[in-house]
Amino acid sequence: MPTKPCFDGVRVYLFAYIWAFTGLENVSIVTHIYIYICTGKIYMFSTGTHQHLVVHEAELIKELKLHKSLDLGTPSYLSKAVEPMLGNGIIKANGQHWSFQKKLIAPEFFLHKVKGIAGLMEECTMAMISTWERRLGESSRLGGAAAAAEFMVDQDLRGLSADIISRYCFGSSFSQGKNIFAKLANLQEALSHQSLVFGLPNFRCKSIIVYKLIDKTDPEKHYNADFFPRRAIERYGDSELHQDKRKIERFIVDSCKNIYFAGYETTALSASWTLMLLALHPQWQQRVQAEIIETGSLDNLDKLNQLKTLSMVIQESLRLYAPPVMLVREAFEDIKLGDFQLPKGVHVWSFIPELHRDPDNWGPDVGEFKPERFAGGISEACKYPQAYVPFGYGTRMCIGQTFAMLELKIVLSLLLSRFSFSMSPNYRHSPVYKMFVMPQYGMRLIVKGV
Numbered sequence: 001m002p003t004k005p006c007f008d009g010v011r012v013y014l015f016a017y018i019w020a021f022t023g024l025e026n027v028s029i030v031t032h033i034y035i036y037i038c039t040g041k042i043y044m045f046s047t048g049t050h051q052h053l054v055v056h057e058a059e060l061i062k063e064l065k066l067h068k069s070l071d072l073g074t075p076s077y078l079s080k081a082v083e084p085m086l087g088n089g090i091i092k093a094n095g096q097h098w099s100f101q102k103k104l105i106a107p108e109f110f111l112h113k114v115k116g117i118a119g120l121m122e123e124c125t126m127a128m129i130s131t132w133e134r135r136l137g138e139s140s141r142l143g144g145a146a147a148a149a150e151f152m153v154d155q156d157l158r159g160l161s162a163d164i165i166s167r168y169c170f171g172s173s174f175s176q177g178k179n180i181f182a183k184l185a186n187l188q189e190a191l192s193h194q195s196l197v198f199g200l201p202n203f204r205c206k207s208i209i210v211y212k213l214i215d216k217t218d219p220e221k222h223y224n225a226d227f228f229p230r231r232a233i234e235r236y237g238d239s240e241l242h243q244d245k246r247k248i249e250r251f252i253v254d255s256c257k258n259i260y261f262a263g264y265e266t267t268a269l270s271a272s273w274t275l276m277l278l279a280l281h282p283q284w285q286q287r288v289q290a291e292i293i294e295t296g297s298l299d300n301l302d303k304l305n306q307l308k309t310l311s312m313v314i315q316e317s318l319r320l321y322a323p324p325v326m327l328v329r330e331a332f333e334d335i336k337l338g339d340f341q342l343p344k345g346v347h348v349w350s351f352i353p354e355l356h357r358d359p360d361n362w363g364p365d366v367g368e369f370k371p372e373r374f375a376g377g378i379s380e381a382c383k384y385p386q387a388y389v390p391f392g393y394g395t396r397m398c399i400g401q402t403f404a405m406l407e408l409k410i411v412l413s414l415l416l417s418r419f420s421f422s423m424s425p426n427y428r429h430s431p432v433y434k435m436f437v438m439p440q441y442g443m444r445l446i447v448k449g450v
């Protein structure tokens with residue numbers, strides 16, 4: 001059992017590098033020649049025909065954040081690898097096709113829209129809480145002791161997150177949506193197991209089968225007024241699009257795949273890592289619980305915004321255990337970024353754990369869980385706030401950030417108002433990178449009613 005959060009950074013980088021290498025058009029790893037040039041915090045390496053820049057230089061991250069043109073986007077080799085899973089949706093699209101999708105989808109996740117689903121998030125969380133209370137009741141009847149038991153918390157949080165996102169996306173058809181999302185979960189599982197070998201034929205067959213299963217789903221069946229891609233299309237008053245049924249169908253299927261992939265596991269994992277950190281640091285857990293009691297009934301968003309300690313804890317958890325690991329861009333044209341010149345075809349990589357654990361930026365206590373560093377907001381937490389990127393940067397930044405933060409606050413405040421968490425002796429600390437950073441052996445925590 002760990003006494004303080006530690007992170008197997010080496011393993012993450014190894015995975016990340018291997019993933020990058022094997023994503024490159026089936027060229028065997030051994031035939032590659034890797035050239036490393038290291039200048040300050042910029043590393044260069046080349047793999048076959050590709051040139052890569054690994055960037056941890058705060059100034060360059062700042063320039064990347066400010067860069068708005070469509071000439072910087074998702075690399076084509078990554079796009080190919082994830083096509084079975086994401087179609088040509090917003091995550092892998094580039095250029096005009098990306099900006100068209102962003103125009104349609106992003107407003108569905110603006111604050112005023114997201115505010116409207118706080119009740120739904122609460123309802124789904126309360127349903128999970130009832131199940132936990134029943135399970136605790138069972139175990140106390142069996143064991144006769146106080147109501148406490150070991151739960152595989154990440155599993156239940158995944159279920160909760162899937163429930164919330166499928167209700168939000170599919171509205172009244174959410175049970176059909178759940179079915180589609182279950183198939184997507186299978187596909188993601190297949191992709192993550194095979195992430196070292198994107199080129200292997202058996203993987204391709206498996207993914208194509210699942211892909212077809214998803215595509216067989218007739219989008220018209222889910223075309224209710226409260227279905228999220230339909231809301232987006234209705235809002236978009238372009239008659240050309242309205243006449244192009246195939247384009248609409250493609251947009252509907254791809255949007256569901258993309259929103260599910262981007263929004264379901266990321267949020268569940270963030271909540272799981274936060275609960276682990278609070279279990280390891282009972283003094284912070286008690287501070288958050290005291291704040292929740294002091295704030296009283298959390299019946300409106302202003303009350304949630306008053307939970308400053310909880311916000312700091314979430315920000316620190318996203319610093320230490322941000323679920324995504326890499327931010328990658330390809331320059332489609334020669335690009336000038338401040339004093340830097342980025343030649344066409346170069347891939348720019350930033351590893352989130354490296355940026356979030358740089359002692360030059362965060363101080364010598366960078367490896368410790370210290371939510372108080374966020375007391376003055378992100379701008380005062382470190383020297384170069386632009387290097388805090390749990391939700392990415394620039395035009396491709398996460399569109400679900402508001403949704404995710406609201407969900408995290410609601411889920412965590414409701415759970416912490418009813419339960420306390422401690423480490424289970426069966427927990428094995430082994431964060432692994434399988435598309436996202438996840439606990440390899442599950443997040444086993446002892447849950448106790450308060």
Ligand code: HEM
Nearest residue numbers: 091262263266267270324391392393396397398399400404
């Ligand atoms: C704690 C939870 C989450 C984290 C840490 C997270 C993080 C990220 C990151 C790092 C990116 C890539 C940004 C870049 O390359 O610069 C991203 C993109 C994206 N996220 Fe999230 N995300 C979360 C939750 C969500 C949710 C709940 C949704 C939707 C409901 C969502 C939708 C998206 C979409 C659609 C993109 C692609 C944006 C684009 O390429 O234009 N995310 N997210």
